[in-house]
Amino acid sequence: MSAETPATGFWGAIRLRWFLLWRGVLHWWVKSKVLPNPFDEITLDPDKPVCYALDSYALSSLLILDKACEQLGLPRPVAPVKVGDTVQARAYMALQRKKGLLIMRPSTRRHSAMLEQMVKAITTHEGEPPADVQIVPVTVLVGRAPDKETGLAKILFSESWEVGGRLRRLLSTFINGRNTFVQFSQPLSLLDTASEEMGAARMVRKVSRILRVHFRHVRSAAIGPDLSHRRTVVGRVLNSPSVRKAIADKARTGKVSEEKARQIARGYAYEIAADYSYSFVRIASLALSWFWNRIYDGVVLHHFSDFRKVAADHEVIYVPCHRSHIDYLLVSYFVYHHGFVPPHVAAGVNLNLPVVGRFLRKGGAFYLRRSFRTQKLYSAVFHEYLSTIQSQGTSIEYFIEGTRSRTGRLLQPKSGMLAMSVRSYLRAPTRPVMFQPIYIGYERLVEGNSYIAELSGEEKKTESLGDLLNVFKVLRQRYGKVHVSFAKPVFLDELLDKHEPDWRQQISEEDTKPQWLSPLIDDLGNEIITGINLCAHVGPVNLLAAILLAMPKHAIDRDDLLEALRLYLDLLKHCAYSDRITFTSRTPEEIIGYGMELGVLRVVDHPLGDIVEIQPDQAVRLAYFRNNVSHLLAMPSLVAACFLNSPKVKTSAVSRIAGAVYPFLKAELFLPWDQQGFEQACFGFVDWLRARGLVLPERTEGVLERPDGGSDKAFHLRMIGRALLQTYERYYITVAVLAKNGSGTLARGELERLCTLTAQRISHLNEFAAPDFYDKSLFRQFIQLLRSSEIIAINSQGKYEFSELIAGIAEDAKLILSKEIRHGIMQVAPHLLELENDGNKEEADDKQLEQAAEEES
Numbered sequence: 001m002s003a004e005t006p007a008t009g010f011w012g013a014i015r016l017r018w019f020l021l022w023r024g025v026l027h028w029w030v031k032s033k034v035l036p037n038p039f040d041e042i043t044l045d046p047d048k049p050v051c052y053a054l055d056s057y058a059l060s061s062l063l064i065l066d067k068a069c070e071q072l073g074l075p076r077p078v079a080p081v082k083v084g085d086t087v088q089a090r091a092y093m094a095l096q097r098k099k100g101l102l103i104m105r106p107s108t109r110r111h112s113a114m115l116e117q118m119v120k121a122i123t124t125h126e127g128e129p130p131a132d133v134q135i136v137p138v139t140v141l142v143g144r145a146p147d148k149e150t151g152l153a154k155i156l157f158s159e160s161w162e163v164g165g166r167l168r169r170l171l172s173t174f175i176n177g178r179n180t181f182v183q184f185s186q187p188l189s190l191l192d193t194a195s196e197e198m199g200a201a202r203m204v205r206k207v208s209r210i211l212r213v214h215f216r217h218v219r220s221a222a223i224g225p226d227l228s229h230r231r232t233v234v235g236r237v238l239n240s241p242s243v244r245k246a247i248a249d250k251a252r253t254g255k256v257s258e259e260k261a262r263q264i265a266r267g268y269a270y271e272i273a274a275d276y277s278y279s280f281v282r283i284a285s286l287a288l289s290w291f292w293n294r295i296y297d298g299v300v301l302h303h304f305s306d307f308r309k310v311a312a313d314h315e316v317i318y319v320p321c322h323r324s325h326i327d328y329l330l331v332s333y334f335v336y337h338h339g340f341v342p343p344h345v346a347a348g349v350n351l352n353l354p355v356v357g358r359f360l361r362k363g364g365a366f367y368l369r370r371s372f373r374t375q376k377l378y379s380a381v382f383h384e385y386l387s388t389i390q391s392q393g394t395s396i397e398y399f400i401e402g403t404r405s406r407t408g409r410l411l412q413p414k415s416g417m418l419a420m421s422v423r424s425y426l427r428a429p430t431r432p433v434m435f436q437p438i439y440i441g442y443e444r445l446v447e448g449n450s451y452i453a454e455l456s457g458e459e460k461k462t463e464s465l466g467d468l469l470n471v472f473k474v475l476r477q478r479y480g481k482v483h484v485s486f487a488k489p490v491f492l493d494e495l496l497d498k499h500e501p502d503w504r505q506q507i508s509e510e511d512t513k514p515q516w517l518s519p520l521i522d523d524l525g526n527e528i529i530t531g532i533n534l535c536a537h538v539g540p541v542n543l544l545a546a547i548l549l550a551m552p553k554h555a556i557d558r559d560d561l562l563e564a565l566r567l568y569l570d571l572l573k574h575c576a577y578s579d580r581i582t583f584t585s586r587t588p589e590e591i592i593g594y595g596m597e598l599g600v601l602r603v604v605d606h607p608l609g610d611i612v613e614i615q616p617d618q619a620v621r622l623a624y625f626r627n628n629v630s631h632l633l634a635m636p637s638l639v640a641a642c643f644l645n646s647p648k649v650k651t652s653a654v655s656r657i658a659g660a661v662y663p664f665l666k667a668e669l670f671l672p673w674d675q676q677g678f679e680q681a682c683f684g685f686v687d688w689l690r691a692r693g694l695v696l697p698e699r700t701e702g703v704l705e706r707p708d709g710g711s712d713k714a715f716h717l718r719m720i721g722r723a724l725l726q727t728y729e730r731y732y733i734t735v736a737v738l739a740k741n742g743s744g745t746l747a748r749g750e751l752e753r754l755c756t757l758t759a760q761r762i763s764h765l766n767e768f769a770a771p772d773f774y775d776k777s778l779f780r781q782f783i784q785l786l787r788s789s790e791i792i793a794i795n796s797q798g799k800y801e802f803s804e805l806i807a808g809i810a811e812d813a814k815l816i817l818s819k820e821i822r823h824g825i826m827q828v829a830p831h832l833l834e835l836e837n838d839g840n841k842e843e844a845d846d847k848q849l850e851q852a853a854e855e856e857s
Contacts, residue, residue: 019078023063030060032140032180034068035339036308042184044074044134050091050187051118052077053137055215057094061140065092068182083121084131088114093135095211111204119203122190134187137211139218142180181339183218185312217312217393221340234269237384238262246380261377268381271352272366274344274389280362281342288333295479301334302485302582303535307436310489311340315393315431317421318343320438321410321532322399324447327440331397332364334484344389346398346417350462386417387424393431396421400525406451407772408627410532410670412781413525415518422521425492429504435524437487437531441628443480443541444598448621455771480598483537487580490527495520530670533631535580540591541600543568543584545626546633548601548614550722555613558603560715562588567692567716572632574688577672577681581632623770626723631669633723638665639682639689640721641728641816643706651683651702653815658682660812664731667785668778689717726773729821732813733758734782735806736822736829738792743801748783751800755779758829766824 036042044050052069054061066077075081077092093114122131193207237243243265250261292299320331332342344364351360352367361367366385372378390396400418401411425433445451454460496503499520506514547564548554556564565588573583586594592612595601600618604611614622642649642657662678665671673681686704689695694717696705707713737754738746746754759774772778786792791809792802813822 019063019066022059023067026060026063030064030067030180032064032068032182034072035181035183036305039072039184041305041309042136042186044136044187048132048134049081049083050075050134050136051081051083051088051114052092053112053115053135053188053211054092054094055096055139055211055219057097058140060142062092064140064142064180064182065138083118083133086117086121088117088121090114093118095208095215111208115207116200116204118190119200119207123200123203130191132189132191135190135207135211136187137185137214137218139183139185139215140180141183141219183339185214185218221312230273230275233385233388234266234273236388237269237273237381238265240384240388243380243384246377250377265377265381268378269385271349272368272382272385273361274364274366275358275361276344276364277362280359281336281364284359284363285333285336288329292333294475295477297478297481299330299334299482299484300537301338302483302537303580304338304486307486307489308338310434311436313432314434314489314491315390315425316340316343316395317433317435318395318397318438319400319435319528320397320440322401322404323408323440323442324404324445326442326446327399327404328360328365330440330482330484331438335395341395343395343397346396383420383424386420387427390421390424390433391428391430400528404447404451406455407770407775407778408624409630409668409772410529411777413529415521415525418524418528419517419521422492422517422524426503433492435490435492435528437490437528437535439483439485439487439532439535439537441483441485441537441539441542443482443539443625444478445621445624446474446479448624451624452620452771455775478598480541481539483539483582485535485537485580485582487531487535490524490531492524495524495527499523526670530672533670534578534672535582536629536632537582537584538569538572538629538632539584539625540586540594541598541622541625542629543591544595544601545622546629546723547719548612549619549622549626550719550725553613554619555604555611558592558610558612560712561592561612563712564716564719565591570692571636571688571720572629575632575636575681575685620770623772627772630724630727631671633720634665634669634671635678635681636685636720637723637725638662639685640694640717640723641725642721643695643704643717644721644725644816645818646815647709648703648705649815651686651704654682654686654704655679657812657815660809661728661731663789664782664785665727668727668781694720725816726770728813728816729762729825730759730773730778731782732810732817732822733762733825733829734779734786735809735813736825738800738802739806739810740826740829741831743803744795744797744799746800747798748794748800751783752776752779754830755783758825761828762825765828 052065054065062077069076075091078090081088081091093112095112118133122133188207188210190203190207193203193210238247247258247261247265250256250264251258254261318331318335320327328345328347332345336342342364344366347360347365347367349367349369351357351365357365357367366389368382369375369378372382386396398417400413402414403411405411421433450460500506500514500516503514503516543565547561547568548556569583569588572581584591592601596603600615600622601612602615604613638658638661639654642654658679659675662671662673662675666673666678671678686695690697693707693713696707699705706717734751734755737751737758741754756774756776756779759779763773783792787794791805792800795801
């Protein structure tokens with residue numbers, strides 16, 4: 001820094017030497033970490049003087065700050081600083097100082113004396129431009145350095161909101177001295193913050209207020225908000241107007257006394273509320289550090305610095321994708337170890353197990369029932385609790401998919417928690433709210449076996465304490481790497497302004513529901529889910545799954561696999577529709593070796609060349625990881641699939657197919673384009689195909705041609721086209737079942753059942769199909785889209801009717817699906833009457849067997 005540093009004078013030099021002596025003693029032990037890292041994020045003007053602002057004065061904090069400034073080459077806080085025509089003895093200020101010897105309490109002074117002197121210095125100039133000072137807020141926390149907390153004593157003496165004395169500070173520095181961080185914030189211009197017209201006194205009050213709010217936000221983000229006792233929070237919830245009204249309604253409709261209804265409400269509140277404990281969180285971080293190192297080869301965080309820049313100024317609601325129970329722990333752990341408080345996490349009441357549930361509460365979990373739409377008192381208590389902790393500045397985390405994805409695809413967003421969060425903000429819009437979508441990508445799943453069983457038709461097992469015994473089995477295995485990627489945040493104020501510019505004037509009673517609220521919630525959910533897809537990570541297992549599952553026998557020549565991996569990496573980087581998509585840094589050779597290490601591949605020696613194939617028990621599991629990146633393959637696969645059954649394709653046909661199929665792909669895979677943008681992306685991919693020789697130069701205008709059938713280029717084009725082939729087959733099954741049974745024949749449940757049974761039968765009769773191929777929810781979603789597109793409609797008898805548009809879809813399918821596939825589907829697709837007759841016959845056979853058994857008895 002080039003700002004002039006005044007001479008210290010004789011006594012000033014003596015004081016500085018004494019200070020440096022103490023600093024040297026302290027730093028024999030203390031080691032601190034400076035944030036942000038890199039420090040370039042802090043923009044300082046080298047020609048303006050700098051003054052550091054501390055929340056509260058402590059000699060140890062000042063010594064730690066001085067050392068950090070010296071290491072960074074910044075002006076020293078203990079050195080004099082020239083402001084205008086005056087020289088200040090030091091370059092730091094403290095908003096508050098504490099009085100007392102051992103037990104300390106905040107002093108009654110209202111403002112920093114140094115701040116008053118600096119304001120006076122810049123406001124008492126004569127004829128010359130006023131001087132300016134850069135005030136740099138600095139937070140020094142002892143015992144809160146990321147990735148370093150170990151030991152029970154360190155946890156007990158780490159930073160908290162409690163007012164401690166000199167003895168506690170001494171013990172804290174001695175025990176946690178190596179676990180310290182120094183958080184610098186962006187400088188505050190004294191002149192820009194307050195104009196001279198307001199006067200020196202008002203300037204001091206305004207700057208002090210800005211700094212107090214800033215320090216409270218930074219401290220809350222680092223160690224958590226200053227939460228009241230759980231009983232106090234419950235009391236606030238029960239005494240709120242909405243809950244009191246619900247209690248009165250419960251007493252009246254349930255014919256019980258108001259005291260009894262209040263006891264019921266109190267029971268609900270304690271069933272819901274978290275019991276957050278700083279000490280427990282720190283102890284849990286030790287256990288989780290050991291756990292991650294035991295089962296994972298590493299956890300990689302992407303785009304966190306972008307999140308850090310905006311998080312301090314917002315109430316943060318974390319909305320990760322939900323793929324494993326590990327998600328609950330993973331997000332909280334890494335948020336905590338990067339300088340932010342772990343969020344309060346909404347967890348299903350099924351996890352509120354004896355002992356375990358209490359521990360989760362202390363880590364910030366609050367519980368909700370799966371459905372409480374008809375339980376008005378419970379709903380009022382839960383909504384008020386969510387509003388209370390949100391208004392206190394507590395960060396929150398929940399999974400808008402509602403449950404863990406068993407297929408690897410993102411699920412349709414549920415609106416319940418989103419609606420409650422938005423309405424809570426509308427009731428008290430104090431600080432702006434941001435929703436932070438997070439992508440979590442695994443290479444192996446702890447729950448892999450249970451997912452396969454559930455998709456195959458088995459009932460979901462209820463969580464129990466016996467499940468903890470599975471931890472020992474988990475600890476004996478390796479699960480590869482985990483990638484956690486932060487998407488672009490969704491700012492609620494911007495979304496509100498988009499849907500209703502005058503929303504601030506329309507806020508009234510809490511029970512009102514404006515007409516624009518439901519569309520806003522739907523838009524918010526789609527933005528979050530799409531944002532998660534926009535920051536996906538493409539890892540080695542995703543690539544291997546996408547390529548090998550497209551092979552008929554799940555096997556490929558090793559050299560062909562190497563070339564396919566190079567091609568896919570180039571393809572996905574070219575077609576990635578977001579700069580937040582990340583890719584593995586491994587080479588194709590390393591990817592194959594890594595797949596063998598994880599036990600998903602094996603190499604078969606052969607005289608004509610080694611063959612790489614999927615391990616027999618891993619094909620179904622790999623389908624999950626292919627589905628993680630299926631949204632990245634949707635557009636390339638659709639274009640390439642047009643060449644599967646035809647050597648030449650008109651560009652108009654590609655455009656027509658893209659227009660017909662895209663609405664269904666967009667809804668299922670949460671793609672980011674509009675209709676026109678998708679067509680442009682398709683033809684951008686055609687240019688990529690031409691550049692790689694996978695599509696030949698046009699011999700006839702408007703006609704695309706694939707390479708010769710036996711060439712490597714044709715093989716690669718066919719491989720890309722088969723990536724999402726089962727998705728298109730699933731669409732055709734629905735069309736085939738409708739066409740075979742006729743218009744006005746099938747009700748919704750009947751159509752879903754016939755489609756599911758058809759897919760199951762095809763899966764058993766033909767080549768491999770993962771259990772998600774006959775996932776009933778995917779058929780239900782496609783049928784709903786056919787309705788919203790007015791391709792089918794429900795008549796007065798509750799049956800589906802359709803027009804000749806169904807025939808048009810079947811005709812377009814000829815371009816993508818082979819005659820053999822289409823014929824097989826039409827042959828297997830059942831009539832409802834046949835199914836009913838088969839069901840009646842089975843029921844009659846069962847009765848005959850029961851009758852014979854009774855006679856024999």
